Amino acid sequence: MKFTCEKMQLEEAVRLVSKAASPKSPIDALKGILIRAGSDLRLTCYDLRRAIYTDIDADIKDGGSVVVNARLFTDVIRNMPDGLVTVSVNEDFEMLIKCGVTEYTLTTISGDEYPELPEMDRERKLDIPQNILSSMIQDTIFAVSTNESRPVYMGSLFEIENGTMTIVSVDGFRLALRKESIDHGGSDTLRFIVPAYALSDIEKICSDSEETMSLSIGTKHISASVGNTVIITRRLEGDFLSHEKAVPRDFKSKFKINKADLARAIDRVSTILVDGEKKPIKLVFGDGEINLSCRTAVSRSVDSCICEGSAEDVEIGFNDNYLRDALKAINEEEILFCINTGSSPCVIKSAGDDESYLHMVLPVRLSPGN
Template sequence: MKFSCEKVLLQNAVSVASRTVSPKSSIPALEGILLEAESSLLLTGYNMQTGIRTTVEANIEKAGRIVLNSRLFGEIVRKLPDDIVFFSSNDKCMVTIRCGISEFNILGTDAEEYPELPSVEQQNGFSLTQQALRSMIGETLFAVSDNESRPIHTGSLFELDDTGLTVVSVDGFRLALRQEPIEHSEGSGFSFVVPGNALSEVEKIASDEEKMATITVGGRHVLFQMGDTLLISRRLEGDFLDYKKAVPRTNKIKITANTQQLADSIERVSLIISDKQKSPVRCVLEKNVLKVSSSTALGTAYDECPVEGDGGGLEIGFNNKYLLDALKKAPADSVHMEFNTSVSPCILLPAEGEKKFLYMVLPVRLKANEGQ
């Protein structure tokens, strides 16, 4: 094969494709990137769970396929001068890479040893802007579980119905939900679960623009198409939490807080909390004020945040990280917070605005002297 390509374009493509390359694999070819020169140049990375294929603009002189070690190829391209890269390979998989006065001769691997990406036979599908997809993933991914004993919850649920798309993540301690209307869909009333590590890559690939992303859902895999790049991931199988039943419907205590102000207050009292010095944040909900405090062997911390509403003196404790994650990801300047009892979940909803989200954080039991 033989082609030439701008260094910057090739470097970006290698960076994207290498995200799903296995650093160590029982199949040596999977430690590399598959390059395919046809009418255009295709670069593929695959780890048998998730695959990324991206197209890069190149001048193809001779078609062909070869696999190059991802780490080495990536480092070579990154270190090349900003100029046109000339690439050629022979029948013995010897590759020559030239750019300016720099030249490398390295050995590749026969492309026949590289497993095929799974094909996705469309059962359902839909489209939305890459910007919306990126924000939906980014604002729910933090609540994906890392507990392999419940594999289904190591991914996010995508559910499409007449109201639009809902993405849900749960980990046993919290729940994150985002909704968006969908204009273009092939069918409705379907759902699927995508692994969190695949969604993390989708979030990185998707641009923060109004360009469209197309999601194709097959029987065992799902395909995300974003511009010149596609990502194929296996679907997770199992029974996902019935989130509609898990979220309390009636909460007697409701307050409204400025999202950033409350996050700042919780961050301040979290300064004396660490992995070695663990402690819940104690929240006391009074009229128009939310008092937060913590206590560890390092000392005590106290802060207040103005709110709208009366909490009736409710005292409730939270893992500081879980509450902060929800506040930092909430796409709203102010949030409604709903409570019931000291052992009931806290529900966070948008106080205003078009974005629909719901976060639920389970409380931590407080000891009598904690945070005082």
């Protein structure tokens, strides 16, 4: 095998696919990058959960396929000088990498030892604008659970119905939901769960443009393709929380608040939380004002934020990071903070009462003295 390509193009391809390498796998081939030179140059990584492959332009002199250690190859290509890189592999599977006066020799194995990628069956295809999908993932992925005892919640639920796509993430303490109108070319309802690690990869290959990316849904796998790059991942299976039943629709009080003012107040009162200290911040909702406070064993902080709305001094404890995440995901200057009691879920959404994005967060029990 022998080919020549631009160093920067090869480096970007290696960086992209190596996320799916499996450095701790007992299978040597899965620790590496499969490089296949044929009509074009394809780089592939597969960790048995998801696969990423991409095609790049190259001047291919001799075809073939080998597997090279992903970590080592990544470091070598990154440290190469800019310019044309020539890669050749001899009959003993020794790889020679040259760029100018810089040379490396690496040991590889035959590409025949690399496992086959999963096949997509009974596909349903969707074309979604890249900027919309990227934004929806960013606004919900932070609420995905990391609890391996409930694997179904280690991904986000996709629902596509009546021209609307909804993405929902739940971790047991909060729920993030985002809706957008799309043209899915059918009247049927689609429901599938995409693992968070794959969502992160998909978000990174999307651009800010309105150009579409292709999402294919099979019975066991999902694939996403943008340009010459394809990501294939397993679907998560199981019963996902019904967000229609979980999210309250009626509230005793709604408070209209400037998002930046509330965010700054949260930052100020939580300053005393150091060394990973897990103490709630207390919000007291009153008449035209929200009073915030926090108390630790050695310190106390107080602040306030003006708002529109009133309640009879309802006290609610929150994890400060959960509130920050919700505020960051709302691209509006003003928000609605919707409450019932001090022990019931709260909903945060845009001040226009638009439910295209909402965040539900469960309160934290306040101990005496908070």
